[in-house]
Amino acid sequence: xxxxxxxxxxxxxxxxxxxxxxxxxxxxxxxxxxxxxxxxxxxxxxxxxxxxxxxxxxxxxxxxxxxxxxxxxxxxxxxxxxxxxxxxxxxxxxxxxxxxxxxxxxxxxxxxxxxxxxxxxxxxxxxxxxxxxxxxxxxxxxxxxxxxxxxxxxxxxxxxxxxxxxxxxxxxxxxxxxxxxxxxxxxxxxxxxxxxxxxxxxxxxxxxxxxxxxxxxxxxxxxxxxxxxxxxxxxxxxxxxxxxxxxxxxxxxxxxxxxxxxxxxxxxxxxxxxxxxxxxxxxxxxxxxxxxxxxxxxx
Amino acid sequence: xxxxxxxxxxxxxxxxxxxxxxxxxxxxxxxxxxxxxxxxxxxxxxxxxxxxxxxxxxxxxxxxxxxxxxxxxxxxxxxxxxxxxxxxxxxxxxxxxxxxxxxxxxxxxxxxxxxxxxxxxxxxxxxxxxxxxxxxxxxxxxxxxxxxxxxxxxxxxxxxxxxxxxxxxxxxxxxxxxxxxxxxxxxxxxxxxxxxxxxxxxxxxxxxxxxxxxxxxxxxxxxxxxxxxxxxxxxxxxxxxxxxxxxxxxxxxxxxxxxxxxxxxxxxxxxxxxxxxxxxxxxxxxxxxxxxxxxxxxxxxxxxxxxxxxxxxxxxxxxxxxxxxxxxxxxxxxxxxxxxxxxxxxxxxxxxxxxxxxxxxxxxxxxxxxxxxxxxxxxxxxxxxxxxxxxxxxxxxxxxxxxxxxxxxxxxxxxxxxxxxxxxxxxxxxxxxxxxxxxxxxxxxxxxxxxxxxxxxxxxxxxxxxxxxxxxxxxxxxxxxxxxxxxxxxxxxxxxxxxxxxxxxxxxxxxxxxxxxxx
Numbered sequence: 001x002x003x004x005x006x007x008x009x010x011x012x013x014x015x016x017x018x019x020x021x022x023x024x025x026x027x028x029x030x031x032x033x034x035x036x037x038x039x040x041x042x043x044x045x046x047x048x049x050x051x052x053x054x055x056x057x058x059x060x061x062x063x064x065x066x067x068x069x070x071x072x073x074x075x076x077x078x079x080x081x082x083x084x085x086x087x088x089x090x091x092x093x094x095x096x097x098x099x100x101x102x103x104x105x106x107x108x109x110x111x112x113x114x115x116x117x118x119x120x121x122x123x124x125x126x127x128x129x130x131x132x133x134x135x136x137x138x139x140x141x142x143x144x145x146x147x148x149x150x151x152x153x154x155x156x157x158x159x160x161x162x163x164x165x166x167x168x169x170x171x172x173x174x175x176x177x178x179x180x181x182x183x184x185x186x187x188x189x190x191x192x193x194x195x196x197x198x199x200x201x202x203x204x205x206x207x208x209x210x211x212x213x214x215x216x217x218x219x220x221x222x223x224x225x226x227x228x229x230x231x232x233x234x235x236x237x238x239x240x241x242x243x244x245x246x247x248x249x250x251x252x253x254x255x256x257x258x259x260x261x262x263x264x265x266x267x268x269x270x271x272x273x274x275x276x277x278x279x280x281x282x283x284x285x286x287x288x289x290x291x292x293x294x295x296x297x298x299x
Numbered sequence: 300x301x302x303x304x305x306x307x308x309x310x311x312x313x314x315x316x317x318x319x320x321x322x323x324x325x326x327x328x329x330x331x332x333x334x335x336x337x338x339x340x341x342x343x344x345x346x347x348x349x350x351x352x353x354x355x356x357x358x359x360x361x362x363x364x365x366x367x368x369x370x371x372x373x374x375x376x377x378x379x380x381x382x383x384x385x386x387x388x389x390x391x392x393x394x395x396x397x398x399x400x401x402x403x404x405x406x407x408x409x410x411x412x413x414x415x416x417x418x419x420x421x422x423x424x425x426x427x428x429x430x431x432x433x434x435x436x437x438x439x440x441x442x443x444x445x446x447x448x449x450x451x452x453x454x455x456x457x458x459x460x461x462x463x464x465x466x467x468x469x470x471x472x473x474x475x476x477x478x479x480x481x482x483x484x485x486x487x488x489x490x491x492x493x494x495x496x497x498x499x500x501x502x503x504x505x506x507x508x509x510x511x512x513x514x515x516x517x518x519x520x521x522x523x524x525x526x527x528x529x530x531x532x533x534x535x536x537x538x539x540x541x542x543x544x545x546x547x548x549x550x551x552x553x554x555x556x557x558x559x560x561x562x563x564x565x566x567x568x569x570x571x572x573x574x575x576x577x578x579x580x581x582x583x584x585x586x587x588x589x590x591x592x593x594x595x596x597x598x599x600x601x602x603x604x605x606x607x608x609x610x611x612x613x614x615x616x617x618x619x620x621x622x623x624x625x626x627x628x629x630x631x632x633x634x635x636x637x638x639x640x641x642x643x644x645x646x647x648x649x650x651x652x653x654x655x656x657x658x659x660x661x662x663x664x665x666x667x668x669x670x671x672x673x674x675x676x677x678x679x680x681x682x683x684x685x686x687x688x689x690x691x692x693x694x695x696x697x698x699x700x701x702x703x704x705x706x707x708x709x710x711x712x713x714x715x716x717x718x719x720x721x722x723x724x725x726x727x728x729x730x731x732x733x734x735x736x737x738x739x740x741x742x743x744x745x746x747x748x749x750x751x752x753x754x755x756x757x758x759x760x761x762x763x764x765x766x767x768x769x770x771x772x773x774x775x776x777x778x779x780x781x782x783x784x785x786x787x788x789x790x791x792x793x794x795x796x797x798x799x800x801x802x803x804x805x806x807x808x809x810x811x812x813x814x815x816x817x818x
Contacts, residue, residue: 077693118662142460179742180739180743180770203736237747
């Protein structure tokens with residue numbers, strides 16, 4: 001588990017020049033980077049590249065020889081246009097960039113809610129991830145390990161071992177409506193790597209999700225708001241509930257990223273109980289005024 | 300020629316198994332293989348479909364091939380093609396009983412299959428129920444899909460899981476590679492489990508074990524399809540010829556698997572002969588051969604007297620009222636949730652041949668064989684058991700695969716709107732209703748674009764005096780399609796707090812629940 005990146009990155013920005021830093025050659029130690037970058041533009045791949053450039057380049061996050069887990073949302077038997085799963089093009093680009101940084105292997109999986117075979121196919125993700133060279137497998141029920149999450153409500157819980165054993169994790173969730181938590185974004189995406197009875201988490205949604213955010217420390221979070229689902233989530237189905245925003249929120253603090261994500265739906269971070277709960281135990285920063293982030297327009 | 304016949308049997312048996320393993324979702328919405336072609340070749344299905352419902356699926360016209368071959372040449376289907384016949388051969392080999400000459404001779408007991416055929420055909424004028432139980436192809440698919448196959452999978456999975464859990468890494472690495480291959484190309488996606496798998500598997504094994512008594516016991520005494528083809532073969536042209544070199548040694552009779560008396564007793568019986576060529580192979584004098592020859596007097600006799608025929612026909616007709624007085628048709632079992640596209644119950648039973656193809660192909664293992672939920676007439680027909688698996692919103696596989704059209708093939712848009720039942724919430728067990736604990740799992744999984752489960756948000760004072768806000772799930776009956784995913788995913792997992800019954804199903808307009816004004 002690579003948790004090192006979360007710490008130390010919240011140092012205040014000293015130079016605006018950091019924003020312009022596009023060094024993809026290696027970690028730029030002398031400059032500090034924004035916590036997250038919001039990239040808006042018509043092409044998802046360019047959005048990702050621009051955001052990562054602003055964050056110091058992919059090589060800041062993925063090193064040569066790394067085994068990287070890329071965790072999209074492949075929860076539902078829905079097509080990309082319905083915005084229930086992560087955009088397959090984004091998944092492709094994330095994998096591509098991992099390999100550019102020298103990753104040894106990229107793995108893609110999700111514990112789907114509908115039949116996984118259909119979800120993998122219809123989301124378009126299995127196909128695009130394989131094209132990008134990733135290993136795409138279904139979640140193997142034998143591969144869960146009981147882990148003590150040391151959470152407020154989640155203690156012993158099965159966690160997918162490939163997530164525990166990899167070098168880096170990149171969380172690639174999609175932003176959408178959810179009946180219980182109101183919105184599901186980065187933090188709730190971890191429900192796809194824990195075992196059953198995961199449905200129980202809804203009974204203590206806020207504390208459970210804060211526990212997940214405490215336990216899973218991604219190297220990088222890429223929140224997909226290319227299309228968002230504003231009602232009838234988390235699986236939608238009606239194109240009228242989909243808004244096309246062509247936006248990515250890329251960064252390191254999942255609480256701050258989700259807090260920003262709420263604004264895309266006309267809400268604020270404090271509206272989501274689980275973000276409040278997570279911020280309360282200092283997992284991340286919910287108050288966007290205290291976070292340094294940048295927004296870039298990508299052409 | 301006997302060896303050629305063996306090759307043909309093995310090839311078709313392998314094809315049968317291959318197609319059975321392909322009877323599952325393989326990444327495409329449409330099934331890419333002709334997975335039910337063996338059933339399509341069965342003239343009993345096509346014929347009875349025509350007689351009972353005055354309709355026929357074009358694909359079943361393939362069975363005309365079977366009819367044509369039987370008319371022209373004889374029961375080659377039984378000897379060279381039928382997977383059940385081949386399995387009987389194999390079982391006979393395994394049983395390894397010494398062959399007795401008299402077992403190759405015709406006896407009057409062989410008539411029983413004609414009696415069964417007549418019963419099946421006359422009851423089949425109104426219901427395919429009996430035929431479905433007794434048809435050899437339906438029987439074989441059903442037994443393998445629900446019993447033998449899952450048992451084999453269980454063995455395989457247990458072995459590989461055991462290696463994975465306990466063997467040293469260099470062994471498990473190899474075993475996992477093999478297992479990965481098997482999972483991709485042979486096994487089902489998940490271990491299939493069927494409510495009556497053990498029963499159906501055992502029935503099949505017992506039928507094979509009857510080879511201990513007589514070789515091809517099923518084919519000799521029971522098989523209605525064999526009997527039908529025997530009738531068709533009356534005027535066929537290929538015959539056993541015995542030259543003068545025949546010394547009546549009886550070797551050919553000893554190897555005859557069906558009691559066709561090649562060279563003794565009354566003489567060769569074409570109706571019983573499956574053209575296996577054993578007799579030709581066994582003849583020390585090379586006196587026996589098959590070829591075109593003029594008919595002999597007794598060869599085509601089925602020995603079914605007019606009286607026996609009438610009794611059997613009457614019995615067949617009588618089964619219909621006996622089956623139909625069951626209350627199952629007028630007061631259906633509330634949990635008899637038929638797959639989407641199933642015809643109205645009466646028409647459904649007229650067509651369903653209990654082949655289990657729909658259960659085999661069902662993504663979620665939710666389609667299960669009934670026992671008595673649909674009355675005796677509906678034994679082993681498909682029922683959705685949401686606790687086992689739900690109906691996947693965008694899946695249309697069961698309708699694509701049904702050989703007789705008992706389940707219609709629906710376009711996916713129509714399937715999504717087809718109502719198979721209605722969900723009810725058991726407030727005594729539902730977490731927010733009963734225990735003031737929020738849950739929402741049913742709502743989250745509800746697949747309709749406009750959710751058929753919505754929340755009533757309430758605030759109340761809990762038992763501890765504190766104010767709580769609760770989201771109480773409520774079903775919207777106009778939107779619910781009864782797919783059962785809510786019941787399947789309900790965390791109250793022993794007796795779910797939300798459950799589906801078949802009221803409101805679109806196939807029975809008379810059972811719609813609510814009177815709603817037109818929108």
